[in-house]
Amino acid sequence: MTMMESSSSIPPLLIRNLISSIFIFADKSFLNLSQKSKLLQLIRCVLVNSFLFFLRLLPPLNHSGDDVPYRKGHNKKSSNIHEYEFQRASSVAVTNTGSGGSAGSAIGRALSQLLSLMNDIPVSSRKYQVVRSLAETLIEDNHKEGIEALRQVNRTVLSAAFSRTLGQLEAAAALEQQVHGGDLVGPARPAEYRLSRVLRAVRSIGDVAWLGAARASGSRSSAEKLAAEVLWLAEKLAACGYGDEAVVRWASASNLAWLSVSVEPSLQASLVKVSALLFKHAKDMGMDAADDDERKEQQKQRKMQMLMSWLPLLCRASNGTDVPVLSIRERAELERVLEDTIEMLEKEEDQEKVLSLWLHHFTYCSSSDWPNLNASYARWCNASRKLLLHHHDI
Secondary structure, three states: HHHHHHHHHOOOHHHHHHHHHHHHHHHHHHHHHHHOHHHHHHHHHHHHHHHHHHHOOOOOOHHHHHOOOOOOOHHHHHHHHHHHHHHHHHHHHHHHOOHHHHHHHHHHHHHHHHHHHHHHHOOOOOOOOHHHHEEEEEEEHHHOOHHHHHHHHHHHHHHHHHHHHHHHHHHHHHHHHOOOOOOOOOOOHHHHHHHHHHHHHHHHHHHHHHHHHHOOOOOOOHHHHHHHHHHHHHHHHHHOOOHHHHHHHHHHHHHHHHHHHOHHHHHHHHHHHHHHHHHHHHOOOOOOOOOHHHHHHHHHHHHHHHHHHHHHHHHOOOOOOOOOOOOOOHHHHHHHHHHHHHHHHOOHHHHHHHHHHEEEEEEHHOOOOOOOOOHHHEEEEHHHHHHHHHHHHH
16 A cells, blocks of 8 residues: 555545644633733634634545445545444454453444444434444343343443543533633633643544544534433443442543533533432442442542532533423432532541532522532531531640
8 A cells, every 4th residue: 555545545524623623722722821912812813714714725525426426436435434433443342342251252242333333323313223222132131141241241341332432522522612612600720620631632632533533424423412322321330230330430530520511501411410320329339338448438539529520510500401400309319419428528628628619619600509508518517616626625
């Protein structure tokens, strides 16, 4: 294969999406600087318009030969993107299931392929429900058998699919936030976000590239679709007895949690449902008497991560679009779960961090009075007062 043939095998739209994504992230940083000077604002305006003009000058990405499906040489030219998708699906199946053990078995590879196809196929396609139904049947049949090897297949493949879809969702949410010009309401971004935003941008390039290639092949995996699939995967993991796998990954998704505060309300609604499900599961983590002290401490840290990452979203997005995201009963139940989870932190400093974060977002958002953690806040104040008096008496 020549160098020209090799370069032509890269989907043009993939390159275009990569360049656009990098420019968007760079422009966001430049926007913060431009607010300090009118000259910088003018320079930014010229650069943005020049970049958009450059994109319009690019030649059409759909070659005329693509309109004639049986023309000689057509298959080679038009199949580049599909080859990219096939290679991606194959690599996902091999990577996620491993090379040995029950997860690397034929049934494991089949389930991994089905879950990968769910990411790729648009919801509007009738094939989407066919693939999803096949995946559900495989998962349920594996679980019903009650054999540990098949349970591990479900655990390994579902966990890998959850992580993959979560990464794609974060990339899609970042793009949506940039397109709609969303930003956090309130004080400046956390310092840790500012310091690592470039690293996160580079890390998400692969997921952004996948989104571009998927759209080029006709698969429009929107952020809302990916969020719905994350919820579905979390439910399947919980049903199989491995909900803690989803909790660990959701608690670590701090960047997605930050983005979720400023994305579209319809996407926020899906993220609230995922958070509600996993908060309920996280509450019971570390309650097993057989767990050692180290594991119990790890579970407390997971709960702390969940609260610090996703409480702001609950405060700001609980109303939903047309109807509330959660019913009155579900809200009351989740409030009790949050109160119990905060109590389980035990350390006064951890409780202070969580309740201070809740108070800020709860009071800052005038459109919602939920979650109401006044009782937890009052208990913490009383405990802190008693602790101070105790130290004073000593």
